[in-house]
Amino acid sequence: MEIAARWCGLVVVLVGMLIACDPRHREYLQDDSRNRAYSYVSIGFYNVENLFDTIDDPEVFDEEFTPAGEKRYDGDVYEQKVAHLVRVIADMAKRGRGPLALLGVAEVENREVLRDLIRGLSDKKLQYRFIHRNSPDQRGVDVALLYHPGHFQPLDVRMHRVALSREGETVRPTRDIMEVKGVLDGDTIFVMVNHWPSRRGGREASEWKRIQAAQVVRRVVDSIFVLHPTARIVIMGDFNDEPVDKSIAEMLKAKGDTTDQVPSALFNPAVSLYQKGVGSLAYRDAWSLFDQIILSRAWLEGNKGWRFVEFKIFRPTYSTTPYGQYKGYPLRTYAGDTYLGGYSDHFPVYIVVRRPE
Numbered sequence: 001m002e003i004a005a006r007w008c009g010l011v012v013v014l015v016g017m018l019i020a021c022d023p024r025h026r027e028y029l030q031d032d033s034r035n036r037a038y039s040y041v042s043i044g045f046y047n048v049e050n051l052f053d054t055i056d057d058p059e060v061f062d063e064e065f066t067p068a069g070e071k072r073y074d075g076d077v078y079e080q081k082v083a084h085l086v087r088v089i090a091d092m093a094k095r096g097r098g099p100l101a102l103l104g105v106a107e108v109e110n111r112e113v114l115r116d117l118i119r120g121l122s123d124k125k126l127q128y129r130f131i132h133r134n135s136p137d138q139r140g141v142d143v144a145l146l147y148h149p150g151h152f153q154p155l156d157v158r159m160h161r162v163a164l165s166r167e168g169e170t171v172r173p174t175r176d177i178m179e180v181k182g183v184l185d186g187d188t189i190f191v192m193v194n195h196w197p198s199r200r201g202g203r204e205a206s207e208w209k210r211i212q213a214a215q216v217v218r219r220v221v222d223s224i225f226v227l228h229p230t231a232r233i234v235i236m237g238d239f240n241d242e243p244v245d246k247s248i249a250e251m252l253k254a255k256g257d258t259t260d261q262v263p264s265a266l267f268n269p270a271v272s273l274y275q276k277g278v279g280s281l282a283y284r285d286a287w288s289l290f291d292q293i294i295l296s297r298a299w300l301e302g303n304k305g306w307r308f309v310e311f312k313i314f315r316p317t318y319s320t321t322p323y324g325q326y327k328g329y330p331l332r333t334y335a336g337d338t339y340l341g342g343y344s345d346h347f348p349v350y351i352v353v354r355r356p357e
Helices: 002-022 022-030 073-093 112-125 201-225 246-251 270-275
Strands: 038-051 101-106 127-130 140-149 153-161 179-185 186-196 230-240 281-283 286-289 290-296 307-313 349-356
Touching: 002 186, 002 281, 022 230, 022 281, 022 307, 038 073, 038 290, 073 101, 101 112, 101 186, 101 230, 112 127, 140 186, 153 290, 186 201, 201 230, 201 246, 201 286, 230 246, 246 286, 270 281, 290 307, 290 349
Parallel strands: 038 101, 186 230
Antiparallel strands: 038 349, 101 140, 127 140, 153 179, 179 186, 230 290, 281 286, 307 349
């Protein structure tokens, strides 16, 4: 009996060693053999595509989004637009791994449309607040940050002007970059919400504008690192550039490589999806991944605080074009001045982070 028991013990040890050597089990062993419990939260971004109210603001060019405008943008259209966005955000909050603690948004006109969005989410039993500041964009669209007060408490808000300038050109003002310092379930983080200049006039002709926006972000990031060398920084937004374009890869210095040991390095988890041909919006039969969430190295290191788990694109079937030439594309609200009754021309994106309980 004693010899048999020893042989059984040896077999168990050998089997365990074989499993440990099998690469298919390595991630499972690294995470689960410790029997650790984790808390998860999600952090997202959504370009909601022209969330205007129906009132003509004489200070901005919003006439097309009024009942008398080309789009016949009336109260019914507006209410359906808000309801559709609420549906997407609520589903993302409920289907994700852990609560949706933060959601950056782009293309919102003012505080009133954000209040309506918040009210709609409240009807879905989701309690959010928002941070918003007006930007100099001539169309009147801004960025904002929605946050769950049970998970995030803002401490400071700063707006950074992207003063576009080029000799011999008259340049339209663009959106400010929002920086929010706050506490995410006990850990201080910095969040930057972006909506960089568009590709109007072509990618190459407009590239310099996004490079200047990237330079502003990089300066802010470096100033944070001076005071907080291991800061957890989240840079989210619609960058109107791909993860590998010059503005992001070279000027912002955000790469898809997690092994970069430079303390000021930035990690862009969108790179791997982009390389697989996956996108958050489509144009002229090509997918683009302009919507990204970029992280400082602190999100990849340590065993105590929040750590990055995954980057995802949220694309529920109901928010996609169901048939025809553009089947599978984001189902937008308008195609030109033709009302489609959709959601947005972008899919939202989000990251999941976790920490030991």
